[in-house]
Amino acid sequence: MQPATALALYIHLPWCVRKCPYCDFNSHRAPDDLPVAETVGALMADLDRDLDDYPSLRHRRIGSVFFGGGTPSLFPPAAIADILAGANARLAFSDDAEVTLEANPGTTERGRFVGYREGGVNRVSLGVQSFDDAMLQRLGRIHGRAEALQAAAEVHAAGIPELNLDLMYALPQQDLDGATADVEQAIALAPTHLSHYQLTLEPHTEFAARPPVLPDDDLAFTMMEACQQRLAAAGFRHYETSAYAREGHACRHNLTYWRFGDYLGIGAGAHGKLTIDGVARRRWKHRHPRHWLQHAGSAAGIGGDDAVAAVDLPFEFAMNALRLHEGFTLAQFTATTGLPAAAIGETLRRADARGLLEREGERIFASERGRRFLNDLLTLFLP
DSSP: OOOOSOEEEEEEEOEESSOOTTOOSSOEEOOSSOOHHHHHHHHHHHHHHHHHHOGGGGGSOEEEEEEEESOGGGSOHHHHHHHHHHHHHHSOEEEEEEEEEEEOGGGOOTTHHHHHHHHTOOEEEEEEEOSOHHHHHHTTOSOOHHHHHHHHHHHHHTTOSEEEEEEEESOTTOOHHHHHHHHHHHHHTOOSEEEEEEOOOOTTSHHHHSOOOOOOHHHHHHHHHHHHHHHHHTTOEEEETTEEEOTTOOOHHHHHHHTTOOEEEESTTOEEEEEETTEEEEEEEOSSHHHHHHHTTSGGGEEEEEEOOGGGHHHHHHHHHTTBTTOEEHHHHHHHHOOOGGGGHHHHHHHHHTTOEEEETTEEEEOHHHHHTHHHHHHTTOO
8 A cells, every 4th residue: 555645634623612503523612711832732742642653654745734623713823833833843844735724704803814824824714604694693603694704805815825615505494595695605705615515413412402493305405406506607616525616726635535645633533544554544632622632642642543454445445535526546446545456346336236336437436326325325335
């Protein structure tokens, strides 16, 4: 198994002003006194531990960095700059490294994005979710339409070249016009990328315990199709299940995940996937922020570290690669898993027979039917 030259680096900052009722991410309400300096130090200790355990990583460059959360924009620009400088001192960054910061429109002060850009951020992902104040209130968001519009304007004014807008559809009591109006407003803000997700009720969330009234499946599907048509007409290429980008602006960090590349994960609950001595490994960090802060850099800060069993590799690979409209080639499958193409030969035949796959030259990808029933397609790859 030959790893790609570049690594991706995921940095998790788990604090939020308030946890949204639909959110199942590892996010926690921020303390009154946010532990900024302590977190910067812990992240560097966390990274040092990974590099000490896997010294071969020191010879690889970082091709992308992604600050996720939580709400990374709670951290001041100086802290983000310190984290990037510390990581770059340990691992060389590619000259054109993509550096993404997730931001909540309700936590972005005027002028702050200039500081983020000066610190090394060149891509911002705004968690807008909707431009309808009533919808935002039902979602428990801390911002309104005005803050979302202002935040997008601030990103552009700061000279940050890449802007992603996160949107959701099939929201509580939303109709078709509301869903398409959100997309039209997003397009008007001139993003380079748009993420468009259907709201789902995840276990162990407030919405799961007290479900809101959501559009039925037929209406949700109609919303998705209508929004896809509007985005296509505006020049956005639908390149992944929930991702749309102008030509040349696909999220390189997420492409690393979807192409089964290697990435480090530092911070509370962060996950990484690394190819070490030809073996794919998944390492993750302890989820609770306080525990992680106290133990980052030690064995107690690591939640687990397991080799991916060979029997699980086809599913792990397909779970990512088949989200991409480009799909994969059998050569890519072998290069990233170390398995021969024959390992998925029978699975591919069964998927072909059910009309879930298409082929174009050497490339294999989900058909229109396969995209609609992606979970059915993926289950064929389970051991």
